[in-house]
Amino acid sequence: MDFLIEVKNIVKEYVIEDTKIKALDDVSFNIKRGEFVSIIGSSGSGKSTLMNILGCLDTQTYGDYILDGIDIKKITDKQLSVIRNKKIGFIFQNFNLIPDLTAIENVELQLMYRGVNKNKRRELALYSLEQVGLKERLYHKPKQMSGGQQQRVAIARAIASCPPLILADEPTGNLDSKSTMEIIDILKKLNEKGNTVVLITHDDKVANIADRTIKIFDGKIISDKRAEKKSR
Numbered sequence: 001m002d003f004l005i006e007v008k009n010i011v012k013e014y015v016i017e018d019t020k021i022k023a024l025d026d027v028s029f030n031i032k033r034g035e036f037v038s039i040i041g042s043s044g045s046g047k048s049t050l051m052n053i054l055g056c057l058d059t060q061t062y063g064d065y066i067l068d069g070i071d072i073k074k075i076t077d078k079q080l081s082v083i084r085n086k087k088i089g090f091i092f093q094n095f096n097l098i099p100d101l102t103a104i105e106n107v108e109l110q111l112m113y114r115g116v117n118k119n120k121r122r123e124l125a126l127y128s129l130e131q132v133g134l135k136e137r138l139y140h141k142p143k144q145m146s147g148g149q150q151q152r153v154a155i156a157r158a159i160a161s162c163p164p165l166i167l168a169d170e171p172t173g174n175l176d177s178k179s180t181m182e183i184i185d186i187l188k189k190l191n192e193k194g195n196t197v198v199l200i201t202h203d204d205k206v207a208n209i210a211d212r213t214i215k216i217f218d219g220k221i222i223s224d225k226r227a228e229k230k231s232r
Contacts, residue, residue: 002032002033003030003031003032003033003066004031004032004033004035004067004068004164004165004196005029005030005031005054005065005066005067005165005196005198006030006064006065006066007027007028007029007030007053007054007063007064007065008028008063008064008065008066009026009027009028009062009063009064010024010026010027010028010050010053010060010062010063010064010065011024011025011026011027011060011061011062011063012024012046012049012053012058012060012061012219013061022219023046023049023219024046024049024050024053024060024219025046025218025219025220026063026220027046027050027063027216027219027220027221028063028221029214029221029224031196031198032196033164033196034191034194034195034196035196035197035211035212036187036188036191036196036197036199036209036210036211036212037197037198037199037210037211037212037213037214038198038199038200038201038206038207038208038209038210038212038213038214039051039198039199039200039201039213039214039215039216040201040202040203040204040207040213040214040215040216041202041215041216041217042202042217043202045216045217045218045219046216046217046218046219046220047200047202047216048169048200049219050200050216051167051169051200053065054067054165054167054198055084055088055090055167055169056072056080056083056084056088057084059072059073060073067083067087067165068087068164068165070083085113085114086114086161086163087163087164087165088163088164088165088166088167089157089158089159089160089161089163089165089166089167090158090167090169091151091154091155091158091166091167091168091169091171092154092169092170092171093169093170093171093173093174094174095142095147095150095151095153095154095174096154097142097150097153097154097157098142099141099142099143100141101141102138102139102140102141103129103134103137103138103139103140103141103145103153103156104122104125104126104129104138104139106142106153106157107124107125107128107129107153107156107157107160108121108122108125110157110160110161111124111125111160111161114161116161124160124161125156125160126138127160128156128157128159128160129152129153129156131156131159132152132153132155132156132186133152133186134149134152134153134156137149137153146179147174147175147176147179148175148176148178148179148182148183151171151172151174151175151179151183152182152183152186154171155171155183155186155187155190159190159195164196165196165198166187166190166195166196166197166198167198167200168187168197168198168199168200169200170200170201170202171183171187171199172184172201172203172206173201180206184206184209187199187209188209191211197210208227210227211226211227212224212225212226212227213225213227
């Protein structure tokens with residue numbers, strides 16, 4: 001079976017004032033290419049720690065994390081940076097856009113970091129912004145756009161170079177209900193086109209848009225369920 005993500009018996013420990021804290025405790029699961037999976041948990045559950053490991057922003061204390069066939073613990077920090085840059089498209093709660101750059105410039109900047117040439121950058125940026133419905137906002141700066149539009153720019157930036165994994169960390173956390181539904185719809189359409197999407201959230205309603213929901217509590221997975229297919 002072709003797994004994009006393999007998480008095997010992962011433990012993450014921190015030491016705070018001589019006290020060892022286990023943020024993740026023997027976590028294991030696999031995610032196939034093309035799946036849409038939500039990881040849900042309350043504050044302090046361990047979901048943010050897990051997101052950081054999945055996004056190669058942090059490493060586990062014990063266990064194995066294999067992303068797209070690469071054993072993450074066996075590579076150097078420099079190689080890890082390359083993996084993070086080329087294989088993961090990040091969508092964050094706070095958008096993380098550069099305020100002085102336009103929508104298209106924000107997307108192009110990420111492509112530049114990935115070594116894409118100027119003409120190809122413009123082509124990919126235009127296409128990805130059209131995909132999220134921002135064809136008319138190419139030259140607007142973040143302050144000229146609503147929160148929902150800014151998040152669409154962030155999604156366009158994440159998908160522009162077609163990374164194997166789209167990792168969305170609380171992507172609707174700062175949005176109103178209308179914008180939330182718009183972002184959810186975009187993520188669903190991306191998945192329908194074959195993108196692998198992993199969504200981190202604390203919101204049951206948002207989590208339920210995925211085909212599969214992994215619930216984490218006190219650093220442990222307490223459930224891993226697939227959504228029931230609705231009859232038409």
